[in-house]
Amino acid sequence: MSHWILIPLLLPLSAGMINLLLVRKGVFAQRLVSIVTACALLAATLFLLSGAQDGHIEIYELGNWPAPFGIVLVLDRLSALMLALTALLALPVLLHACCGDDLRGRDFHVLFPLQILGINGAFLTGDLFNLFVFFEILLIASYCLAMHGQGPERTRNALRYVVLNLIGSSLFLIALGTLYGVCGTLNMADLALKVAGSTPGQAPLLRASALLLLCVFGLKAAILPLFLWLPGLYASVLPAVAALFAIMxxxxVYAILRTQSLIFSSQGPVPDAAELLFPLALATLAAGSMCVLGSRSLRMLLAWLVIVSVGSLLAGIGLWNEAGISASLYYLPHSTLVMAGLFLLADQAARQRGLTGGLAGDMLEPGPPMSQPNLLGALFLLGAMGAAGLPPLSGFVGKVLLLQAASAPKAVWLWPVALGGSLVALVALGRCGSMLFWKTEGIPLSGTAVSWPRLAPAAALILAGVALAIMAGPVTAYTEATARQLLAPENYIRAVLGGATP
Structure with missing residues (x-):
């Protein structure tokens, strides 16, 4: 039992506590603690990722209490991938925030690591109750980060976000209570055994629990019709916060994939939730694509593209085969990193076009020309090509893998919706680029030169899409192995429960 698995939890927890004590010492000391922690977290998660490549499932029993009685942390290929992705996102986002956004409200450097703690805990936990606990940790931190910087629009959208997630948390607790009442456990491996061996009389309650969990996780993932909280929130929060929320x-999506592949697999009597995934994914993709065309600001457009990416991810999972899940797992880091980079780039573009006094900012209307249009335009072009799925970038690779994974009759529905979504995204992003870089008026604003500390994190995240395309071979080999591991849940159950199989 390796103690390394605790590092993704202990590092952000320690950073949050230390930064709370450093509030009166000034922001410089907090920034130093946060950046050192983010660098150490990236190194630790890459180490865990390398250790998970051989397919070994690492189990950590807190207090040495064995499952299903104690709390267990589980590190497999999927959780290792998600931990590394979170750390890879957190470092450039934090560096961008340290350029001044962290001064626009209180306790940014306390809340930021606590949100990372909640996200990492959700990826590592082996039981549903602690998944709820880590969800609440990340949500409480995100409530405060959503309000960072204040303002009436931010407050309004944050309030809507809080209310909807409180409802979601209540439904989560109802689902957990029902599952515990029927099965007597909330350990996910033990639940898999209990659901597989359930009686016909227990099936209605288990089916209701599965549908409730799908609803709760669908709210977190922002699927149709539960996505209405996301566009306004992502368009109004600070750019660094919106970029961090790209992983939210x-x-x-992770929770849906984990519970459906492990607890409510085909061995149990509750197939309804899994059957809903594919049509919900296509509906989300189609609705998000249509709303992209109606966006009136760059950040609103990017927020709708986040919803489009969620639809693409769940479409691959909804195919429920190795190729589809592998395609989604390849597309997942691409969509997270590139969309986060575009949110940070939108901040630089808005600053060059003027943020106050009725100036254009990130609105899609003629505005002052940018002082470095070639540099910003090249980065925007790379990000837009990746988001729209144009070759040869990672978005194109992910879309090709997704389309290849579909077989009849699902391919008949997936191909036109996915390709139509890419076309709509291309048109919308082309119109956006034309408005920002070509349809200008007046002269460049003074004092709006490119801030390299702000631009470098955006460039690094967008170029990560290029790196994913270059490394498509080893990355897809890892995602294929991850998909095979997910579709063989008996290995997970055996590792957690010590020999038990369904």
Whole structure:
């Protein structure tokens, strides 16, 4: 039992506590603690990722209490991938925030690591109750980060976000209570055994629990019709917060994939939730694509593209085969990193076009020309090509893998919706680029030169999409192995429960 698995939890927890004590010492000391922690977290998660490549499932029993009686942390290929992705996102986002956004409200450097703690805990936990606990940790931190910087629009959208997630948390507790009442356990491996061996009389309650969990996780992932909280929130929060929130929907996607592949697999009597995934995914993709065309600001457009990416991810999972899940797992880091980079780039573009006094900012209307249009335009082009799925970038690779994974009759529905979504995204992003970089008026604003400390994190995240395309071979080999591991839940159950199989 390796103690390394605790590092993704202990590092952000320690950073949050230390930064709370450093509030009166000034922001410089807090920034130093946060950046050192983010670097150490990245190194630790990459180490865990390398250790998970051989397929070994690492179990950590807190207090040495064995499952299903004690709390267990589980590190497999999927959780290792998600931990590394979170750390890879957190470092550039934090560096961008340290350029001044962290001064626009209180306790940023306390809340930021606590949100990372909640996200990492959700990926590592082996039981549903602690999944709820870590969800609440990340949500409480995100409530405060959503309000960071204040403002009436931010407050309004944050309030809507809080209310909807409180409802979601209540439904989560109802589902957990029902599952515990029927099965007597909330350990996910033990639940898999209990659901597989359930009686016909227990099936209605288990089916209701499965549908409730799908609803709760669908709210986190922002699927149709539960996505209405996301566009306004992502468009109004600070750019660094919006970039960090790019991983938030993926926590919901992860929870859907984990519970459906492990607890409510085909061995149990509750197939309804899994059957709903594919049509919900296509509906989410189609609705998000249509709303992209109606966006009136760059950040609103990017927020709708986040919803489009969620639809693409769940479409691959909804195919429920190795190729489809592998395609989604390849597309997941691409969509997270590139969309986060575009949110940070939108901040630089808005600053060059003027943020106050009725100036254009990130609105899609003619505004002052940018002082470095070639540099920003090249980065925007790379990000837009990746988001729209144009070759040869990672978005194209992910879309091709997704389309290849579909077989009849699902391919008949997936191909036109996925390709139509890419076309709509291309048109919308092309119109956006034309408005920002070509349809200008007046002269460049003074004092709006490129801030390299702000631009470098955005460039690094967008270029990560290029790196994913270059490394498509080893990355897809890892995602294929991850998909095979997920579709063989008996290995997970045996590792957690010590020899038990369904």
């Amino acid at each position: 929907t993926k926590v919901g």
